[in-house]
Amino acid sequence: MTAPHRARPDTAQAGAVRSETVEPVAAAEVAEPPTAAETVEPATAAEVAEILRSTTGTVVPVGGGTKTGWAAPATSCDLLLRTAGLGRVVEYAPGDLVVVAEAGVPLADLQRQLAEHGQTLALDPPEAGATLGGIVSANASGPRRLRYGTARDLLIGITVALADGTLARSGGKVVKNVAGYDLGKLYTGAHGGLGVLVSTTWRLHPLPPVTGAVTVPVQDSAEAGRYAALLARSTLTPTAVELNWSSRAGELTVLFESSAASVRAQSRAAIALLGAGAHADEVPGWFGARPTGGLVLRLAHEPFALPRVLDALPDGASGTASACTGVAYVAVPTDTDLAALRASIAPYDGSAVVIAADDARDALDHWGPVADSFDLMTRVKDRFDPERRLSPGRLLGGL
Secondary structure, three states, rough: OOOOOOOOOOOOOOOOOOOOOOOOOOOOOOOOOOOOOOEEOOOHHHHHHHHHHHHHOOEEEEEEOOOHHHHOOOOOEEEEEEOOOOOEEEEEEEEEEEEEOOOOHHHHHHHHHHOOOOOEOOOOOOOOEEHHHHHHHHOOOOOHHHHHOOOOHHHEEEEEEOOOOOOEEEEEOOOOOOOOOOOOHHOOOOOOOOEEEEEEEEEEEEEOEEEEEEEEEEEHHHHHHHHHHHHHHOOOOOOOOEEEEEEEEEEHHHHHHEEEEHHHHHHHHHHHHHHHEEEEEOOOOOOOOOOOOEEEEEEEEOOOHHHHHHHHHOOOOOOEOOOOOEEEEEEEEEOHHHHHHHHHHHHOEEEEEEEEEOHEEEEEEEEOOOOOOHHHHHHHHHHHHOOOOOOOOOOHHHH
């Protein structure tokens, strides 16, 4: 397949477009994997299954190690199972917009292979070295979740090694697959607590030929909320709407990815909608980055409540927010009262989960209050891992 024509960038006029792919940027510091008596790196799904059958101790799977801090620390780790050896792209059908790749394949490597055919896996978590299995296990995503969704939406099939060593498969190799229970959604965000992910199947998208960005300064939380509401209610189709926030102010960038004519027209419409100060610009360096330093939190909330959530943050907080989806990553001072912050955003279906900490991570309340669904989560954990051997203690409520 011939790569799409790429327009020449022109930033001298409103509605300018760029043809470069937006590269991942620096991400938050990551926690060290747990100390284990033994570390293994199997090379096949069958080897993973055999390891789980033959061991009786606790097992913690890890991919690239970029999101180890996204779940609570394991309470026990007899065996650290690294999935880097599962690094093969098993099947790629450009004509079907589907790819099958093992869990240890780095996302960046897969994207380079797909780009040769003018295609992309529309996930953009910024962590360098992130693997497909780790992305699914942590349900990691980036700014483009607004247009394409998260891993739950793009994953159409998985193969997992269960706690007893059984290999289980779900989904298929076609985009419109509705047969059977969607096991992929269950394992997305499970942090290795229900089984070891060994293979993934994804729906793909054409690589957008051009990219354009519109940026506007934001004076306060109310203005951030107003801009987000204007964009959400408009007929525009941005790929992402990202807010960079620090010291109670910031800037909002709207990303468009499509044909040159569409990007130019939508950029001009966005400038007219957002008003004074809005301008076509390069994609900023902060775009998609996770904050670093202090205590780093992932916030989730109802999108309309963006101003209230920003106002609830303590002095010194900074980070980025996907303004139209209700997801934010913020760094707050290490002495932040997490319980008070969680209580202040709870009325907006808000949560604050720790994903990185400078120190004393073991002592932190990682997840916050137990959800109403905890009983169901407990029954699922007991069904898939009755002996509680897989990533013990990493999930909500110490599961």
